[in-house]
């Protein structure tokens with residue numbers, strides 16, 4: 052559905068995220084006819100560059116990050132014609148009046164500012180927007196992650212931005228919420244009657260959430276080394292997934308009803324601190340190894356000359372949601388770089404049947420397991436026990452009911468940013484994090500980070516291309532369970 056013309060200003064417009072994700076996503080939306088004239092997209096950064104050079108840069112980014120068959124020439128030309136560029140000093144005076152002039156004729160359009168910069172600049176940017184009278188009633192500001200590095204810095208960012216803008220104008224991105232399959236979690240849970248009655252501690256033994264990546268930190272070491280896996284992936288993406296799995300059904304699907312329910316989950320997370328951090332968490336850091344039979348350097352080598360670092364590139368945790376629905380059900384969470392495979396999935400492991408009526412001859416009855424595969428090979432598998440075919444008596448076998456999205460729908464899965472950028476323009480905040488959510492997530496993460504730092508132990512080393520340190524396996528096996536692996 053086409054949206055009304057808008058102005059979008061991308062701070063950090065020459066950066067990695069803009070090239071890899073934002074411009075490709077905007078291009079695709081334009082390509083599919085969602086943008087109407089005279090929509091404008093203005094890149095902003097402190098780099099001295101003219102419009103022509105900026106367009107050339109974006110064209111190159113599209114050629115790199117959008118597949119050749121999607122890049123039809125007319126669509127590229129139309130998209131590039133929307134672009135403009137302003138050199139601007141986020142913390143100083145230079146460029147702001149120039150930006151104001153460019154936007155002057157768009158006063159009644161939606162005006163979105165996308166802050167794809169370091170969060171250190173958010174305060175200065177929003178205040179400059181205000182001081183240069185760039186904020187209109189239809190202004191929205193999008194904040195890219197990381198939203199701080201702990202509760203205090205997140206509060207500072209939220210306070211600075213809240214000083215200038217109303218919460219209804221603030222869009223805090225967690226791009227996992229824009230993933231098609233993540234939204235499908237809502238459909239699975241609340242558009243089917245099957246699951247909800249068994250979605251609780253009486254029927255669910257435990258939940259696993261894995262977000263595994265094959266890539267290392269590569270050129271992002273500068274940022275990553277100040278962050279680590281807990282801040283980079285768990286505090287935001289994985290906790291958001293956990294919220295969607297664990298929350299109560301919202302009364303409606305408006306932004307606040309949904310976010311109210313997620314907030315309750317975050318606030319119900321059992322704190323992990325000094326007393327429990329050793330048993331409930333595992334930190335790891337990759338050393339050199341091989342991924343897909345190709346040898347890859349270790350994290351420290353990637354950081355460069357003489358670096359030393361205790362930053363974790365892998366984390367596994369046993370979390371718990373202290374509500375009536377979930378008390379006592381472990382949520383095993385793990386994420387890491389340089390793991391053997393790229394996969395994000397959620398596993399709901401159900402309990403065993405109360406009594407096997409088949410006796411020893413039937414063999415082991417594997418309890419049901421629902422595997423929601425977020426990426427790649429998106430789909431849902433429900434593992435059931437069935438009778439092994441044949442005349443030889445009652446023997447059972449575990450077989451998945453397998454729903455593959457690629458086989459079922461022959462359409463391209465849109466990138467998360469396509470959906471989220473258009474939600475900003477449409478004014479839909481449901482898939483963005485509210486201030487209190489971000490802060491509640493830090494409230495849980497902070498004591499873990501502090502306990503790690505007091506413990507003073509380096510992360511356990513793991514070979515690139517393996518599933519993290521052996522302690523991560525022990526974390527779940529100690530409880531008589533195992534990490535799910537597709538058979």
Ligand code: BG6
Nearest residue numbers: 196226264266283284288395426
């Ligand atoms: C980002 C993290 O938020 O998410 C990266 O900063 C990570 O470290 C990325 O690689 C993963 O996103 P996706 O969409 O590739 O799963």
